Amino acid sequence: xxxxxxxxxxxxxxxxxxxxxxxxxxxxxxxxxxxxxxxxxxxxxxxxxxxxxxxxxxxxxxxxxxxxxxxxxxxxxxxxxxxxxxxxxxxxxxxxxxxxxxxxxxxxxxxxxxxxxxxxxxxx
Numbered sequence: 001x002x003x004x005x006x007x008x009x010x011x012x013x014x015x016x017x018x019x020x021x022x023x024x025x026x027x028x029x030x031x032x033x034x035x036x037x038x039x040x041x042x043x044x045x046x047x048x049x050x051x052x053x054x055x056x057x058x059x060x061x062x063x064x065x066x067x068x069x070x071x072x073x074x075x076x077x078x079x080x081x082x083x084x085x086x087x088x089x090x091x092x093x094x095x096x097x098x099x100x101x102x103x104x105x106x107x108x109x110x111x112x113x114x115x116x117x118x119x120x121x122x123x124x
Contacts, residue, residue, distance in 0.1 A: 028094075029093060029094040030091070030092070030093050030094075031048060031091075031092055032048075032089055032090070032091055032092070033046040033047060033048045033057070033089070033090060033092055034046065034047045034048075034087070034088070034089055034090070035085045035086050035087065035088060035090055036056075036087075037086075038078060038081050038082045038085070038086055039069070039078075040066070040068075040069040040074060040077070040078050040081075041061075041064065041066035041067070041069075041074070041077035041078050041080065041081045041118055041122060042060060042061045042064040042066055042118070043058070043059070043060050043061070043102075044058075044059050044061070044081075044085070045057070045058055045059070046059055046090070046092065057101075057103060058101045058102045058103065059092065059102070059103055059104075059105045059107070060098070060102045060103065060104050060105070061104075061105065061106075061107060061114070061115050061118065062095045062096075062104040062105055062106055062115060063115060063119070064115055064118050064119060065119060065122075065123050066118055066119075066122040066123070067122065073122070076122075077118070077121075077122040080118070080121065080122065081114075081118060084109060084112070084114060084117070085107065085109050085114060088109055088110075090107050090108065090109045090114070091107070091108040091109070092105050092106070092107055092108075093105060093106040093107075093108075
């Protein structure tokens with residue numbers, strides 16, 4: 001005799017389990033990562049070696065005021081940030097998560113507070 005399986009129950013259970021996981025998942029707020037791209041002096045892309053997911057993150061430096069990228073000073077400020085953190089392992093402390101994937105963060109590289117260093121050198 002063949003047992004009849006309710007095939008609607010399996011996808012519903014998997015969907016329910018996934019929703020519970022996503023609602024209870026709390027990403028770390030302090031971690032190390034490698035800077036893989038610098039857009040301008042206040043926006044970067046990082047790469048984490050996370051075994052689960054969310055390996056690539058978009059970071060916006062918290063409370064950084066600097067010139068726009070399309071100006072001469074903006075390009076100099078971008079080059080300054082690139083020289084400081086590009087390709088290096090940086091310490092990140094997430095302050096606030098925003099929509100569209102950007103997160104505000106405080107960044108340290110070799111015991112240097114990068115947010116403050118940028119503000120002192122490149123304040124508008």
